[in-house]
Amino acid sequence: MRTIRLGLVLGCSAALLLSGCSSSDPGPADRSRAGDDAPPVDFKNPPQVSATPSMSAARALELPLEAYEWTDDEERTRRQGEDLLAAACMRDFGFDLAPRPRYRGDKALRDANRYGVTDPDTASRFGYRIDPAARGPKPPGDDFSPAESLVLFGPQDGQDPSQEEGGQDSSQEEGGQDSSQEEGGQAEGTTADGKPVPKGGCWGKAIRDLAADGPKVDPDQEEFASQLAIYTFQEAQKDSRVKRVFADWSSCMKEQGFSYKGPMDPVEDRSFKNAENAETASDREIRVAVADVECKQRHNVVGVWYAVEVAYQERAVEQNQEQLNTLKERKESMLRAAAEAGATA
16 A cells, blocks of 8 residues: 655645645735735724833744644644544545654744844844754655545546546446435545545545534634734834834944834845845845844844734734634634544644
8 A cells, every 4th residue: 555645735724724725824024914804903092011021032922812823732733633534534545644744833933033033143144034944844745646636635626536547437326326416515526436535535524523523613714813913913013112113223224334114124125035146145134134133132122022012912812802712712622633533742
């Protein structure tokens, strides 16, 4: 029995697979350009900040909305549960499915880059680029035969399941039964070796089974907590307290010969990306990044920015508590289901 591996195509979270695959978490540049359809929160009166820490860098950040998102440990458990359920389904069709590599976790990387570059060593070595070692190894690519892909994912656009191995006409089961009438939500006319394939394949079934006992959530709301985090990140940058330290930072950068209005501007500086040999940071990019970190530290930009963002997130939680609680309850139910499936991550 050939072992097939889950690789790049299954890099999305379960929630994203229900509504379309995208990057798991936006970087700072993406957050600053997030769509206008983010959940509204009343920030006409800016929230009060309880305390402003002195922070030289962004590490191990604690943000209120993280309680309603997936931690790295929870994500490991969920992924293992998905893999186990999908593998059990695939065995029914004669396929041996290997699990994905253990999820490394990316909170440390997200925190380190949330407010742009903040670590002097990273700035002096990589400028505004990510240390390749921090990303971890690239997942293995997928190598699915047409029959394996059909069972794992269900029929794809333009795929005719009747032409799969064996040439069987999948529209008719034994006795003339129309497979489109199968119970249990199976995909219309989809069979492999005479067996109806679940809707969305074994992978879709695994995701549905994992969430079966929890509260129902509209696919468009799966990422509600993350959308709130993007929205509050944007709004915090408009706050007068944050704009004040941004202005201090900008003046500091100008003293060192660099003209930027705010800390996100050099992150998105296209001249760095379009430069010759752009795969590595240029000398100028390094100089800008080092100055960036020094100016942030001099004016406690990270401390002020973080404190204000926490206040904005606290209000977002308060004004959306019921919906966030539903997401948290659903997450806890999925983690229980993953454990029942054998997940130990």
